[in-house]
Amino acid sequence: MSEILLVDAAGMSISMLSNKMDQYSAAHDLGYHVEGIADAAAEEHIAHVKPAIIMIAPQVSYLFDKYNDKFGADIPVVNIEMMAYGTMNAEKIIGAAIEQIS
Numbered sequence: 777m778s779e780i781l782l783v784d785a786a787g788m789s790i791s792m793l794s795n796k797m798d799q800y801s802a803a804h805d806l807g808y809h810v811e812g813i814a815d816a817a818a819e820e821h822i823a824h825v826k827p828a829i830i831m832i833a834p835q836v837s838y839l840f841d842k843y844n845d846k847f848g849a850d851i852p853v854v855n856i857e858m859m860a861y862g863t864m865n866a867e868k869i870i871g872a873a874i875e876q877i878s
Contacts, residue, residue, distance in 0.1 A: 777809050778809070782794050782812040783836065785815055790814075794812030796866035800866040829853075830843050830847060830851055830852070831853075831856050831873060834857075834862075840853065840855055852876045856872075860872070
């Protein structure tokens with residue numbers, strides 16, 4: 777099973793979204809596990825897991841260049857669309873992730 781990694785500042789709000797996305801993936805047999813993690817722990821996690829994609833929360837969109845520079849050659853890095861994030865639209869966000877992975 778591949779992992780979709782969501783990154784935010786503290787890992788709080790992203791955990792709610794990652795749970796919704798993980799449930800959506802399981803219910804639709806998409807084959808992805810979704811993990812939400814704080815920026816402080818993300819690089820170590822990426823080194824061990826090598827996710828299929830790294831998605832950056834809107835409130836930390838300034839981190840995009842950091843992750844893209846470090847991991848973008850091997851792993852797609854994208855910003856999560858603000859409206860989808862705000863409404864916790866798991867279907868839309870996981871759809872965007874799968875589109876980028878393909």
